Amino acid sequence: MAQLIAKLFPSTVLRPMEIGADASILLAVLAVVYILTRYRKWGWLWREWITTVDHKKIGIMYLIAAIVMLFRGGVDALMLRTQLALPNGHFLGPEHYNEIFTTHGTIMVFFMAMPFIFALFNIAIPLMIGARDVAFPKLNAISFWLFAFAALLFNMSFVVGGSPNAGWTAYPPLTELHFNPGVGENYYLIALQITGIGSIATGINFLVTILRMRAKGMSLMKMPLFAWSALVTSSLVIFAFPALTIALALTMLDRLFGSTFFTIAHGGMPMMYVNLFWIWGHPEVYILALPAFGIFSEVVATFSRKRLFGYAAMVGSLVAITLLSYGVWVHHFFTMGAGAAVNAFFGISTMLIAIPTGVKIFNWIFTMWGGRIKTTVAMLWQLAFIPTFVVGGATGVMLAVVPGDYQFHNSYFLIAHFHNVLIGGVVFGLFSGLYYWWPKMFGYMLNERQGKWAFWFFVIGFWVTFFPQYLLGLKGMTRRIYTYPHGMGWTLLNLISTVGAYAMGIGFIILVYSVVYSWRHQERDLTGDPWDGRTLEWSLPSPAPEYNFAVLPEVTERDAWWEMKQAGKTGRIPAKDVHSIHMPRNTPMPFLLGLSFFVAGLGAVFSWWYVAVAGMMGVFIILVSGWFDYHDHHEIPAEEIRRNEAALGRLEG
Amino acid sequence: MTQVQRPPAISAPTGRGDEVEIAILAPRFEEHAFPWRQIFGYAASLILTMAALLLVVHHVLPPVGLIVAILALATIQASLQLGLFMHLRESLGSTWHVVTLALAIVVALGIVIFSIWIMSFKSGVS
Numbered sequence: 001m002a003q004l005i006a007k008l009f010p011s012t013v014l015r016p017m018e019i020g021a022d023a024s025i026l027l028a029v030l031a032v033v034y035i036l037t038r039y040r041k042w043g044w045l046w047r048e049w050i051t052t053v054d055h056k057k058i059g060i061m062y063l064i065a066a067i068v069m070l071f072r073g074g075v076d077a078l079m080l081r082t083q084l085a086l087p088n089g090h091f092l093g094p095e096h097y098n099e100i101f102t103t104h105g106t107i108m109v110f111f112m113a114m115p116f117i118f119a120l121f122n123i124a125i126p127l128m129i130g131a132r133d134v135a136f137p138k139l140n141a142i143s144f145w146l147f148a149f150a151a152l153l154f155n156m157s158f159v160v161g162g163s164p165n166a167g168w169t170a171y172p173p174l175t176e177l178h179f180n181p182g183v184g185e186n187y188y189l190i191a192l193q194i195t196g197i198g199s200i201a202t203g204i205n206f207l208v209t210i211l212r213m214r215a216k217g218m219s220l221m222k223m224p225l226f227a228w229s230a231l232v233t234s235s236l237v238i239f240a241f242p243a244l245t246i247a248l249a250l251t252m253l254d255r256l257f258g259s260t261f262f263t264i265a266h267g268g269m270p271m272m273y274v275n276l277f278w279i280w281g282h283p284e285v286y287i288l289a290l291p292a293f294g295i296f297s298e299v300v301a302t303f304s305r306k307r308l309f310g311y312a313a314m315v316g317s318l319v320a321i322t323l324l325s326y327g328v329w330v331h332h333f334f335t336m337g338a339g340a341a342v343n344a345f346f347g348i349s350t351m352l353i354a355i356p357t358g359v360k361i362f363n364w365i366f367t368m369w370g371g372r373i374k375t376t377v378a379m380l381w382q383l384a385f386i387p388t389f390v391v392g393g394a395t396g397v398m399l400a401v402v403p404g405d406y407q408f409h410n411s412y413f414l415i416a417h418f419h420n421v422l423i424g425g426v427v428f429g430l431f432s433g434l435y436y437w438w439p440k441m442f443g444y445m446l447n448e449r450q451g452k453w454a455f456w457f458f459v460i461g462f463w464v465t466f467f468p469q470y471l472l473g474l475k476g477m478t479r480r481i482y483t484y485p486h487g488m489g490w491t492l493l494n495l496i497s498t499v500g501a502y503a504m505g506i507g508f509i510i511l512v513y514s515v516v517y518s519w520r521h522q523e524r525d526l527t528g529d530p531w532d533g534r535t536l537e538w539s540l541p542s543p544a545p546e547y548n549f550a551v552l553p554e555v556t557e558r559d560a561w562w563e564m565k566q567a568g569k570t571g572r573i574p575a576k577d578v579h580s581i582h583m584p585r586n587t588p589m590p591f592l593l594g595l596s597f598f599v600a601g602l603g604a605v606f607s608w609w610y611v612a613v614a615g616m617m618g619v620f621i622i623l624v625s626g627w628f629d630y631h632d633h634h635e636i637p638a639e640e641i642r643r644n645e646a647a648l649g650r651l652e653g
Numbered sequence: 654m655t656q657v658q659r660p661p662a663i664s665a666p667t668g669r670g671d672e673v674e675i676a677i678l679a680p681r682f683e684e685h686a687f688p689w690r691q692i693f694g695y696a697a698s699l700i701l702t703m704a705a706l707l708l709v710v711h712h713v714l715p716p717v718g719l720i721v722a723i724l725a726l727a728t729i730q731a732s733l734q735l736g737l738f739m740h741l742r743e744s745l746g747s748t749w750h751v752v753t754l755a756l757a758i759v760v761a762l763g764i765v766i767f768s769i770w771i772m773s774f775k776s777g778v779s
Contacts, residue, residue, distance in 0.1 A: 132676035211749060212678055235753075239760045275768055326760055330771060338774035547676060582675040635673060 012162045051586040053137040059122030066116035076104035085498035087486045097482035098165040105168025111151045117291045120433045127537035130215025130553045135208040137584040145594030146198030154191035164188035172262035172270040177255045186605040189252045203237030217555040224535045229294025232322040240283035247276035278329040286325040292429025303379040304371025310363040317356030334405045343402045350400035377451035381432035384459045388424030413473025416466045439525035443542045450514035458507030464500025468493035534562040550645045551577045572652040585634045589626045694737030701730045
């Protein structure tokens, strides 16, 4: 018993900061339970959200989870910056610092950026291509719940059992059981494995949805560019994630079952882990960046009130980036010393990616050229993205120069570079998409004035945080050090960087405040087309009804909705064209499947094999019963759709 | 071999007012009275995996022979799974199969060949 308690609550989870976090989590949970009970919302939560298979609601759930995770990852970041603000900091101990930078990176990549992107896919893609749902709605819900329970499992680590502490890359020998006892790394391995299953399923789902469910007449070259970016991103997910699955599975076998794949003392190859990790890891960078490129392509065309410049070149460069991104992974470990030929090959292939990316930058600029630009918040993020991403891309090319990389490698120059592309490219893009599609999701506008405050705090904060880090890297400060002495010349730059980080935190708080404020006070979007949009999602009411399109649209041109508006073909729907629609029926199966994986994962983390086996039995039973569930449709009668559309003022007569 | 009745496919309304439109991807695949083919594929995959494991655990062959043997077993298993589980033969249009298979082969071969190249560094630098 004492042994069990020592395993569940080692000293690393009993530090004052962790206890404080425990208390606030407990209070938050109690508040949610109280509100749900007080207002009798449990049934609503179960029927409308937990069991839903509607892509729009799944998208909203992904979004909420991503924002919560952005908060957690952001608090981690502020703790790191607080520790580094001044020399000889005592805010975090060395072990604590390792844990925090590990969870910061892991959460931001797997549990913030990925779900945020899947949120926007879910919300926008089916509406954009004129579909009524994704190809496999139940699988879509399964993906979400696997992600959600994996996120829960990962986030539990710092409360129960101890955080992972080997960095978000989890290289051996740092992860070897011999050097890293305790369950922290098990949490990392198992949680990522579970969310990875969900990610691959999402990749398959959107690949099939986009290839098979486009509206009549929407050929591939008439698709909105965001749909193109989702298509190539899906193919990247499908081909890249299996390498991560293998890398994590082999590490798990090493830790839990005594194999020695990566144990050098027994003939293992730790470098093979690094190789496998980055075979996934580099395409992953583009899994995050390409959807942001897609969002910007929609936003820039809408708010420049012009069609996108160079559509075919944009599609071509997306495909080129996709193919090239499979062939550059060694640039993450040039210093491993794989030889001049290997490093030269991967250095050059890395530089090649700058070409299609440059093509895209020019096309966005030429789209704005001569346009009537409206500087909405969504457009501001786009305007901030272009210079930021150009700097991030240029420092990336500097890192691709192999001899230079031997100097820059694992210094703060690298840290500054990848935050420059991942925040300047991905997060700016996600915020742009958030503001752009918010009215479509929730039916109300976000306050623009507050949005601009959040924007300026975040963007200026970003530059104040990360520009000094380039200089710190050049002055020799390496990553993952928890403190530094006086007299290195790093103090002022570190202090400035920390100030910037807090400014970004303020930007985030303003954004969250703005969401709550706008929900209470901001105008409703009654037209469904608040931005005078160009693509099909703006032809629908906000939020879109369950069935999306009462009558499926027919597409003749690129920017279909814009062309319909120009041709005056936006009239009301004739009642005779409305038919009954088979919609997928809500099911608790995805939620229960996620729960079973959670139980199995928890069992594996603590090597409680009876719990793990029970969880996997649950998985098996739920899958089999799911296969024989023939009542997975319900029909919305044509009459109900006509009534609904008439209430929205969209039915003829 | 029985062809199950297909649910109505996604189609533009004809205006008669009696059809139901389906919101998800209409499933289109062959279904048999009993899934012999799939069960064979599953059992064969298990046997092939066990065979590879036993070969390596008991060092039945010298190292080079072992690598050739398990690569051969892996290739057989991959083609078996593609043929039996991936609905390769049931497609309505094969264009996307060709594209995705070509990409899969390029990526798989690329990962294997490049990894061997990258990992041979121990002989390259010393």
